[in-house]
Amino acid sequence: MERQIVKFSFYKLDEAVFLRLTEEKQRHAKLDFIETVRNFRRRMLLRTYSLVGLRGDVDFLLWQVAEEADAFQQLHTAIRNTSLGPYLTMPRSFLSGTKKSIYNIALPEDRGKTEERIIIEPGDAPYLFVYPFIKTRAWYALPQETRQEMITEHIRVGRKYPDIKLNTTYSYGIDDQEFVVAFEGDNPHDFVDLVADLRHTAASMYTLSDTPMHTCINMPLAEMVDSLGGAQVADLLEEEVIETGGWLEVAQAADFRDGDSRLVYYGTQQVALFYVGGQFYGLNNRCPHARGPLCEGKITWNGHGAAVTCPWHEATFSLEDGRVIAGISPRDVESFRVRVDDEGRVFIARLEAIHE
Numbered sequence: 001m002e003r004q005i006v007k008f009s010f011y012k013l014d015e016a017v018f019l020r021l022t023e024e025k026q027r028h029a030k031l032d033f034i035e036t037v038r039n040f041r042r043r044m045l046l047r048t049y050s051l052v053g054l055r056g057d058v059d060f061l062l063w064q065v066a067e068e069a070d071a072f073q074q075l076h077t078a079i080r081n082t083s084l085g086p087y088l089t090m091p092r093s094f095l096s097g098t099k100k101s102i103y104n105i106a107l108p109e110d111r112g113k114t115e116e117r118i119i120i121e122p123g124d125a126p127y128l129f130v131y132p133f134i135k136t137r138a139w140y141a142l143p144q145e146t147r148q149e150m151i152t153e154h155i156r157v158g159r160k161y162p163d164i165k166l167n168t169t170y171s172y173g174i175d176d177q178e179f180v181v182a183f184e185g186d187n188p189h190d191f192v193d194l195v196a197d198l199r200h201t202a203a204s205m206y207t208l209s210d211t212p213m214h215t216c217i218n219m220p221l222a223e224m225v226d227s228l229g230g231a232q233v234a235d236l237l238e239e240e241v242i243e244t245g246g247w248l249e250v251a252q253a254a255d256f257r258d259g260d261s262r263l264v265y266y267g268t269q270q271v272a273l274f275y276v277g278g279q280f281y282g283l284n285n286r287c288p289h290a291r292g293p294l295c296e297g298k299i300t301w302n303g304h305g306a307a308v309t310c311p312w313h314e315a316t317f318s319l320e321d322g323r324v325i326a327g328i329s330p331r332d333v334e335s336f337r338v339r340v341d342d343e344g345r346v347f348i349a350r351l352e353a354i355h356e
């Protein structure tokens with residue numbers, strides 16, 4: 001399986017200058033930025049987070065995952081060339097890659113069921129906690145068995161917080177830190193408790209550096225841009241959906257293999273796009289029960305055709321029309337129309353928005 005290269009780009013807006021521009025210029029700059037970043041979603045996995053008001057030194061994060069590092073350079077150059085570019089700096093940036101751990105990350109009670117991922121698959125958690133991490137050189141001088149014991153203890157503590165998902169990537173030799181750790185979680189309290197617990201583990205003695213810490217809030221691109229202040233544009237993008245006859249291009253069909261699912265955006269709305277049995281299907285990504293991310297659900301075939309089961313509490317929905325087939329969802333989930341044109345471009349539309 002291909003390893004991936006990962007980039008955490010933290011940007012800062014020069015608000016003292018940007019917010020003095022006319023509203024029209026602010027709006028133009030934001031829309032230019034959004035259009036540019038949106039186009040890169042075809043080339044890489046790209047998630048957007050706001051840190052406005054949570055840290056003084058950075059305002060937002062673009063979490064990027066790609067096959068080649070040059071995609072990150074091209075995105076950054078394209079951002080510089082937008083009308084928002086002159087007001088942005090990137091005070092912090094972490095480059096890393098996926099790699100198999102040299103430690104056994106399974107616990108004895110797992111009985112071989114734990115699989116290590118070298119593919120980054122961000123979930124839909126509202127928070128992301130990111131920091132660069134360096135171990136002391138004394139750590140590397142310890143015998144492998146001693147380090148393994150400490151790692152096992154560390155993993156055991158982490159298992160007490162099953163709702164926190166850890167994405168560790170490696171930076172040896174390609175950036176200043178050794179690792180970048182990115183924890184996805186539902187709230188800051190669980191993460192505070194987890195980190196406090198980890199301070200008492202033996203491995204903690206071998207931490208050289210684990211700052212700066214970043215608490216990031218998961219936001220769709222347009223909302224993230226609006227969180228910077230100034231003229232608001234998210235509503236304009238909803239109007240743009242209407243101007244395109246209701247259809248929005250969201251993906252390339254060639255990028256999908258049977259059974260794939262992906263998160264795409266319809267304006268500011270998250271949509272789970274599925275490719276099953278030669279057909280595309282689109283459902284509102286938020287499960288009606290408790291907003292679980294359907295794009296991470298399990299796809300099955302049964303007497304009702306293709307279906308997806310919510311990863312959080314296992315409500316099951318038809319991919320055809322979003323109706324509840326099983327489980328505790330109080331209602332059906334919204335379904336989107338999907339079509340593929342002659343050039344293999346995938347478009348989605350909200351049923352009531354289509355006017356052809």
Ligand code: FES
Nearest residue numbers: 287290292310313
């Ligand atoms: S959030 Fe989907 S079943 Fe609970």
